[in-house]
Amino acid sequence: xxxxxxxxxxxxxxxxxxxxxxxxxxxxxxxxxxxxxxxxxxxxxxxxxxxxxxxxxxxxxxxxxxxxxxxxxxxxxxxxxxxxxxxxxxxxxxxxxxxxxxxxx
Amino acid sequence: xxxxxxxxxxxxxxxxxxxxxxxxxxxxxxxxxxxxxxxxxxxxxxxxxxxxxxxxxxxxxxxxxxxxxxxxxxxxxxxxxxxxxxxxxxxxxxxxxxxxxxxxx
Numbered sequence: 001x002x003x004x005x006x007x008x009x010x011x012x013x014x015x016x017x018x019x020x021x022x023x024x025x026x027x028x029x030x031x032x033x034x035x036x037x038x039x040x041x042x043x044x045x046x047x048x049x050x051x052x053x054x055x056x057x058x059x060x061x062x063x064x065x066x067x068x069x070x071x072x073x074x075x076x077x078x079x080x081x082x083x084x085x086x087x088x089x090x091x092x093x094x095x096x097x098x099x100x101x102x103x104x105x
Numbered sequence: 106x107x108x109x110x111x112x113x114x115x116x117x118x119x120x121x122x123x124x125x126x127x128x129x130x131x132x133x134x135x136x137x138x139x140x141x142x143x144x145x146x147x148x149x150x151x152x153x154x155x156x157x158x159x160x161x162x163x164x165x166x167x168x169x170x171x172x173x174x175x176x177x178x179x180x181x182x183x184x185x186x187x188x189x190x191x192x193x194x195x196x197x198x199x200x201x202x203x204x205x206x207x208x209x210x
Contacts, residue, residue, distance in 0.1 A: 003146060005162065035193065041108060045204040047177055047186075052200035057110065057162075065149065072152055081152075095157035096149035 001036070001099045002068050003061045006084075009091040011055060020087045028080035034067040035060055055091075061099070068096055106141070106204045107173050109165045111189075114196040116160060125192040133185035139172040140165055159195075166204070173201060 011017035029038065039059045044050035062068040071077045083090065116122035134143065144164045150156035167173040176182045192210065 003174065005148075007158065009158070031143065038202060039206045041110065041202045041204050043110075043200040045202075046198075046200045047109070052201060052202070053112065054196050056202070093151075093158050095148040095151045095159060097146045097150075097157070097161070098143060099146050100143045101142065 001101075002062050002065045002096060003088045003099050004062075004068055004072070004094060004096040006058045006060075007093045007095075008055045008057065008088065009049075009053075009093075011088070011091055015053065016021065017055070017088065017091075021084075024087070025084045028083050029060070031076040032060070032071045032080055033074050033076060034062050037061040040090060044071070066097075076094060106206075107167050107170045107201060108204050109167070109173055109177070109199060109201040111163045111165075112198045112200075113160045113162065114158075114192065114198075115156075116193070116196055119160070122154050122160075122193065122196075126189075130185060130189045131163070133181065133188050134165070137165075137176045137185055138179050138181060139176045141168060142166040151200040170201070170203075 008017075029035070031034075038061070040056060042056040043054055046052045060068075062071060073079070113122075134140070143166070145161060146164075147161040152159045165173075167176060177186070178190055
């Protein structure tokens with residue numbers, strides 16, 4: 001599997017960010033072709049204390065890099081990205097790569 | 106579920122980093138109590154081109170924040186962290202938080 005990771009720095013207005021993320025961005029994300037899973041993690045802290053480096057990360061899973069690229073280039077992918085950029089373009093960064101998953105022990 | 110995310114900026118020597126991560130750090134990670142799953146993603150790129158912001162992220166999953174905190178404070182958790190800090194302390198950041206997972210459609 002391959003995933004696209006979106007790193008969200010801390011928004012100035014968390015409630016406003018969360019509202020637009022949920023109402024304007026996610027409904028379009030679900031329409032993206034080939035999307036297998038979305039995992040979102042909102043950070044509560046960092047070990048040893050202090051503010052975590054990000055508000056949250058969101059991870060979009062696809063079967064392959066070809067599928068991921070095709071999905072991002074699709075009309076649905078562009079619409080989801082456009083909606084996101086309107087309210088979070090200044091706080092989001094992206095990276096994608098192969099997922100290696102292992103069970104403990 | 107709760108996860109601890111380790112963000113690894115680009116090492117100066119990738120091969121050396123990967124070798125020590127595999128041989129010195131991961132065998133100790135597997136001994137950490139309460140660890141449910143480890144997912145590692147090495148980044149191949151970012152949408153639109155350019156160098157991804159990180160070399161990789163590693164995500165350690167636990168049943169709860171209590172379990173995660175106890176595991177990090179355990180002798181096994183400290184040993185794993187100490188080993189990591191010896192070769193990656195200058196390129197790693199951490200954050201932990203609740204995982205929200207959804208299946209597409």
